[in-house]
Amino acid sequence: MLRLGLLLLLIFLVFWAARGLVQDLKGLFGRREPSGPAPLSDELVQDPVCGVYCPKSSALSLTREGKTHYFCSEKCRKAFLEASA
Known part of the structure; x- marks a missing residue:
């Protein structure tokens, strides 16, 4: 009876180790996700009123005196116009 228990334990340990090895190999050779943040496809501009990018x-956008200003919302655009009037 002791031999059967040891045999089952040995089979379980071999199965557990093989499963871990297969998962590690999948991690090494499988498809990898790119590391780090994705590159930006558009330039970020800062709103002069609230500071949001x-x-x-x-x-x-609003062009005044040859300079273009960019705004995150119509509310910020109106606040800029009121402040500069």
């Missing part, structure tokens, strides 16, 4: 392509 937003993508240039979705920001509202």
